[in-house]
Amino acid sequence: MNQELSESLDKSCKDLYKEETKYFDYIKKIKETAPNLKNYKTNKSKKIDQAFESILSYHEEAREVIQRKIRYANEGLKTTNLLIKKYVQQELISKLPGWEGSSNPPPLCGKIPANNNYIASNGDLVAASIPDENTGSAIILCHVKTYSKTTQEYKLVDFFEDLNKGPSYYTLPKEDVIPIPRTLSSKHLSQTEFSKNEKVLAVYPETTTFYPAIVLESPGSRTKKGFDTFYYSLRFVNDFVEQIEVYARFVIPNNEK
Known part of the structure; x- marks a missing residue:
């Protein structure tokens, strides 16, 4: 689910809840005000009270339904996120070429590291060490956006977030970015x-x-x-x-x- 659809679903749920709450508050206010009105104490007052109670009960049920729908929507988003992550790996697996040589494998073939002066290009996949509020840091898959020779820093895009809900950008020094294999030896x-x-x-x-x-x-x-x-x-x-x-x-x- 992309960012636009996710935001649209979230806004619709919140708007629905807001409207329902507004009408609920109106009915509650009328019920509280009605006994003070002139000639309210009539034979019909009990029936009016019962009608108000029924309306309030209906809105309580409606509120619970909306809250359940919001929970289901959030659960659906979590499931969608997992499916996207699985799709990410399947797509990457299908695109990596095999190296057919028998000696002197190139840099970034399997575990062979990149050359010291290697600079990843725009669009390349890398492993990036980013700040994490739970563990202090986390290493995630990212796309290279740009590299500055002046600052020796990469501008990176979170690979999962790029596909899911819009890009999350990170600016990291070269030493915090690990190029991942570009080929594997057949x-x-x-x-x-x-x-x-x-x-x-x-x-x-x-x-x-x-x-x-x-x-x-x-x-x-x-x-x-x-x-x-x-x-x-x-x-x-x-x-x-x-x-x-x-x-x-x-x-x-x-x-x-």
Whole structure:
């Protein structure tokens, strides 16, 4: 769901609730004022009171219905967000080319790092360390917008937010931006793949955030057993799931000691 649709749904729910509340308040005010009116105390006063009570009861029910609809809408947005994240990874997996050489793999082929003077281009995907209110920092997938040679800073766009509800921009120094693999070796060379028990950072499935993980099996060792090519078997740190498969493009070095 894009930003325009999300904002439209949110505005409609709030407007509906506002209108309902306005009429509710009108009826309540009339009910409170009516006993003070001249000639109100008649044979019909009890019936009038009952009518007001029925109207108030109806509006209470209407208010509950609207609140439920708002909750359902929010739950729907959360589900949509998860589907978008899953779509993100499927799209990226289908677009990454394989490298067919047998020696001297290029930079950013699997785990091989970029050259020291490497500058990511506009539109390239990178892993960026951004401020996070819960953990202090988080590493997420971003698109490169621009790079300033003067300040040596990248302007980045949150990859998920760009697809979901409009871009969130970050300006970060070069050292906080990690280029991710651009190719993977079709020959499963040892120098292009992380080995068993290596510490890595990897995107947790159905998210666009990198978390610490331990390699259980490399793509090469998995392929020999008949599993999917270019997937790692990982165990994420502090995760209750013992083994998770992650596409190799989303597995990068963990330089923390």
